[in-house]
Amino acid sequence: MQPTHSSRRILQPVRPWFILFTLLVAMTLNAVPFGRFPGFPDWAALTLAFWCVREPLKVGMLTAFTVGILMDVIDGAVMGQHALAYVLLAYFAGQLSRRVLWFGLLQQSLHILPLLLLSQVAMVITRLMAGAVFPGWWYFAGCFLAAMLWTPLNYLLLLPQFRPVERDDNRPI
Amino acid sequence: MASVAGHGPPPFFKRGPAPLARLLTLLIVCLVLLIADLRYRYLEVLRQAVSVVTYPIQMAAYGPVELARNVSTYFSSVKALTTENAELTRKQVEVAGRLLRQDGIEQENLRLRALLDMKAQQPVSGIVAEILYNTRDTFSRRVILNKGMQHGIDTGQAVVDDVGVIGQVTRSYPLQAEVTLLTDKDQAVPVQVTRNALRAVMFGAGNGQLELRFLAANADVQVGDTVVTSGLDGIFLPGLPVAKVVRIDRDSSYTFARILCQAAAGIEQHRTVLVLGNREPLPQVPQEAPVRDVPAKTKKGRR
Numbered sequence: 001m002q003p004t005h006s007s008r009r010i011l012q013p014v015r016p017w018f019i020l021f022t023l024l025v026a027m028t029l030n031a032v033p034f035g036r037f038p039g040f041p042d043w044a045a046l047t048l049a050f051w052c053v054r055e056p057l058k059v060g061m062l063t064a065f066t067v068g069i070l071m072d073v074i075d076g077a078v079m080g081q082h083a084l085a086y087v088l089l090a091y092f093a094g095q096l097s098r099r100v101l102w103f104g105l106l107q108q109s110l111h112i113l114p115l116l117l118l119s120q121v122a123m124v125i126t127r128l129m130a131g132a133v134f135p136g137w138w139y140f141a142g143c144f145l146a147a148m149l150w151t152p153l154n155y156l157l158l159l160p161q162f163r164p165v166e167r168d169d170n171r172p173i
Numbered sequence: 174m175a176s177v178a179g180h181g182p183p184p185f186f187k188r189g190p191a192p193l194a195r196l197l198t199l200l201i202v203c204l205v206l207l208i209a210d211l212r213y214r215y216l217e218v219l220r221q222a223v224s225v226v227t228y229p230i231q232m233a234a235y236g237p238v239e240l241a242r243n244v245s246t247y248f249s250s251v252k253a254l255t256t257e258n259a260e261l262t263r264k265q266v267e268v269a270g271r272l273l274r275q276d277g278i279e280q281e282n283l284r285l286r287a288l289l290d291m292k293a294q295q296p297v298s299g300i301v302a303e304i305l306y307n308t309r310d311t312f313s314r315r316v317i318l319n320k321g322m323q324h325g326i327d328t329g330q331a332v333v334d335d336v337g338v339i340g341q342v343t344r345s346y347p348l349q350a351e352v353t354l355l356t357d358k359d360q361a362v363p364v365q366v367t368r369n370a371l372r373a374v375m376f377g378a379g380n381g382q383l384e385l386r387f388l389a390a391n392a393d394v395q396v397g398d399t400v401v402t403s404g405l406d407g408i409f410l411p412g413l414p415v416a417k418v419v420r421i422d423r424d425s426s427y428t429f430a431r432i433l434c435q436a437a438a439g440i441e442q443h444r445t446v447l448v449l450g451n452r453e454p455l456p457q458v459p460q461e462a463p464v465r466d467v468p469a470k471t472k473k474g475r476r
Contacts, residue, residue, distance in 0.1 A: 079210035083203045
């Protein structure tokens with residue numbers, strides 16, 4: 001949790017098992033077979049970016065690497081393709097984390113969009129160098145969709161941390 | 174001890190390596206993994222190990238899809254089912270006639286081959302499997318089968334449907350197998366044109382079509398030719414239908430003709446496929462005889 005100038009709530013500290021749980025759910029969503037359309041949002045990347053921005057001391061590049069390796073096996077992609085992209089994403093998200101939380105949610109998603117795009121470009125470059133065919137421009141639609149999902153995801157993932165509203169006159173804040 | 178702001182105590186002494194150093198280390202590890210997997214294929218064991226962890230995730234993701242599929246099958250109209258049933262009955266009668274004759278023909282073939290002193294053709298065995306879904310990897314064309322090593326499916330086996338070849342098993346997990354379709358850019362099949370037995374190699378063209386590569390610009394191929402497997406690779410049985418030639422661009426400025434083909438099998442449509450058993454290995458390539466110069470040979474011959 002980080003203080004932001006605009007937040008009126010005080011959040012509870014995050015529980016580590018919840019981070020793990022959300023990452024697992026994101027990977028499961030990624031594994032849902034949707035046919036050949038390439039422009040689906042990368043849930044794992046989005047969730048990773050979220051936790052890297054929110055909890056830079058808990059979730060970092062090593063987590064991103066592990067998630068990346070798991071995604072490589074789930075997707076049947078080349079070993080290291082997702083890992084490389086996610087490690088880059090986690091690094092830049094971690095660098096942004098001090099700055100980005102001072103913005104509103106919409107501006108935050110505009111900060112996240114280039115990071116997601118970067119991770120996809122990294123994957124495309126890796127595969128093109130390995131001799132694959134270009135998957136078409138629709139492939140990049142995924143990161144725009146993911147950036148639009150930033151606002152709802154924010155509320156969803158912070159839900160367990162919202163302190164229950166209780167009147168307590170003895171509490172100073 | 175968490176402070177009010179939620180940060181840990183300020184890490185004065187133990188901070189570990191700087192973020193940039195950590196990034197570079199992990200990037201180098203990723204690059205090593207990429208190269209080890211792409212160039213040397215060393216990581217299949219690691220992949221198998223990780224797949225034990227990811228299998229539940231994949232099944233959890235596939236569950237709702239399967240449920241939706243089952244529900245839609247349940248509610249599919251009676252009319253569609255009746256049509257399908259009639260079609261299948263017609264097909265079965267058609268095939269039964271051929272099958273009745275096939276036993277006799279096989280016996281005859283065996284006798285003739287014995288007369289000619291040729292090796293008997295290998296009987297075909299196969300495992301029926303079902304395609305679960307396409308892999309999510311957008312850069313390749315692969316599908317996952319619902320059977321794996323425990324059912325006897327092994328890497329390298331050919332996969333066919335009722336019309337022709339659809340691909341080859343490229344990875345086998347304990348309970349699943351990954352099939353690379355013929356339309357994948359890196360999947361190659363040795364083939365021959367039935368009309369004149371011209372040998373060639375078929376590759377995926379990347380857009381769902383197939384391509385005969387490395388044939389000279391004046392090669393004897395015509396639109397409409399059927400292409401079957403040649404069996405020279407020792408993996409695919411010879412004579413399985415692969416594709417039909419649909420377009421030929423002969424540009425004299427290139428060395429090779431560009432020959433596009435349409436796959437015979439419904440490569441990206443069918444759900445039930447047959448995984449053919451392993452072929453007997455081809456005879457060893459003869460050891461190269463020690464080179465002797467010609468005069469010595471002739472001398473030996475005269476003796």
